[in-house]
Amino acid sequence: MTSDHPMAPIALPDTRARRVLDTLLDGSGVALNGDNPWDPQIYHPDFCARVLRQGTLGLGEAYMDGWWKCERIDEMACRLLTHGLGERAKTPADRLMYRLQSGFLNLQSKARAYIVGERHYDLGNDLFERMLDPTMCYSCGYWKNADTLHGAQLAKLELACRKLELAPGMRVLDIGCGWGSFAEHAARRHGVEVTGITISREQARLARQRCEGLPVEIRLQDYRDLAGHFDRIVSIGMFEHVGHRNYATYFDTVAHLLDRDGLFLLHSIGSNRSDVGADPWVDRYIFPNGQLPSVRQIAEASEGHLIMEDWQNFGADYDTTLMSWLANFDAHWHEIADRYSERTQRMFRYYLSVCAGAFRARELQLWQILFSRGRPGRYDAPR
Template identity: 55%
Template sequence: MNQRKFAHTAFFDETASSQRFVADLLEQADIHINGSRPWDIRFNAHGVIDNALSRGNLGLGESYMNGDWDAERLDEFFYRLIRAQLPEKVNISKLLYHAISSRLLNRQSARRAWQVGEAHYDIGNDFYAAMLDSRMTYTCGYWKEASNLEEAQEAKLDLICRKLELEPGMRVLDIGCGWGSFMAYAAEHYGVECVGLTISREQAEYGKQLMKRGLPVEFRLQDYRDEAEQFDRIVSVGMFEHVGHKNYRTYMEMAHRCLRDDGLFLLHTIGKNVRNTSPDPWLDKYIFPNGELPAMGQVTDAAEELFVVEDVHNFGADYDKTLMAWHENFEAAWPQFAESYGERFYRMWRYYLLSCAGAFRARDIQLWQFVLSKQGVLGGYHRAS
């Protein structure tokens, strides 16, 4: 049986009620089942509909990883799905345990905090080097005047330096420093000394290469809760998503403790539009264990009485472009990793990059940069742009 005929048969083998329900839902997003457009969903096996209805994005994502369905433009499929708010229209009772546990348990405790480093960031520096820009910057680029990924990431790093009003000789703490792209850029271009905290052994090992270049940067393999030194400036780029709502206040207290009274703190984080929603179960299982996106109010609640919010900048639409650039690099480099990582990893990573691009395109999730001060900047803070 050819694939087209099998896909047609697989769909109609589902229960009639599920067929009608899903087809009607997808029609609201202008997505056709077994259609010919790039964003249409095409079935390759039985059970996709029931799996998605019973297990939400966890079932849909695992079915995709197994090769049970495809969409040529996965990013456009998810953009349309999310923009039409279809996930909110499906009540999935079987995901109740995940929702309850994410709210009641401290899934980002000091003991569990290391899990994401081992599961995600330690999969191989060579893999990330092939996907990212030359500085290994694994956060959203700033595309205001950029025409490619390299320019967008440099623009983002410089924007942060200017927002922090860096001056030569300052000491800067980077909470969740990644592969040190910000620290290296700030040290080279602004003459500052940097200390970076990471829970990834691969990232800490990579950091030794920066230190061999004579840059005044230090990598500390430790949890943020253990830091006690004081710094002129603090930056945290793409790490707050791993903190968890039960630890937001602890995080802010740590930043307050470590920042000098006249210092500035820049917090760069992905965020969600509505609080008290559960983490995505597929991303939690396969990409970012124990991850949780904050709502804006949760950030400001945690900062209350500790910091003055000087500035908030949303450039979440730029993450769509960043993710699509990463995906392009990933696809180009995949032949050199295919044998080591395998087809299931390929489909998992493609699903991750393109589903997230679709979510940012639909403006369902955001990218915020907060600038915070302990006592308020006298005369007011003036944002760099």
């Protein structure tokens, strides 16, 4: 079955699973085989049973398998989450398994730190180059005064530089440097020296190419192995991979690396709840072993290590960023379709769409938090 689905959706059998799903969907504005662009069109008779049995994992895998399609998955996800189906869509077995795993195992230990790099970030630079903008930022743009993805990403990078009060000659550490977006911008436009670390070999390779000729060093390294002192530290879109068992270690590491008068900017997706779970589908297919922090978890872990100077939330901008990535992905997929499977295409479309819907529903946040070690004087954060 192709993703185009030339045939009409099937008439769903009147099963217990179908009746339960209809009851759950009642009042959400989403209907199976409905007429709205956010209504899923079903092409497999076992769809309802699979989703009822496996929750969000079954829903995502069924989409990857071609069992259903939807013109506006982002709107579908937003409506379902606003209706309160987010937690109910995670099966008790999924929640218990994650808690057991995270209770007995450090899912983000040094030995496991490179898994997400190998499984996601190393998937292919050609894919991410087509999905992202020329900065290769794989994190939320700042759309306050921007009307294009590229403009929003440049604005985000510059906002981070301004918050850090960069000056020529400063030594800057970039924890989770990705493809070198911040390192290149800060070195080229602010004259600083940057050390960037990543757990992705493909990111490191491309970042070194992009930063060639600049005072930038890119390392394939875990943050727990760092040493030295830096005037400024930045971490954009990496904290989501740290895990609750390592939060205290992370902030202790940053505090020891940061000079007394230094500043640290943490840019991270945030959760509304202090939980130790993860969405089963995202954990399996996109960001293995990831975990989103809450306000409380960040506050408790940083206490005693750093002083919070400023906390900004522009999570609504991630909706626009993700939809821009999806538009790029769709527009350029034909250029790389011969190198990736149709299942990979569906996986990325589903991931980008569902995440956009989650930010639209305000289920997820995007925080930029500025810390110091207690330097004297007042700090006024730019916006």
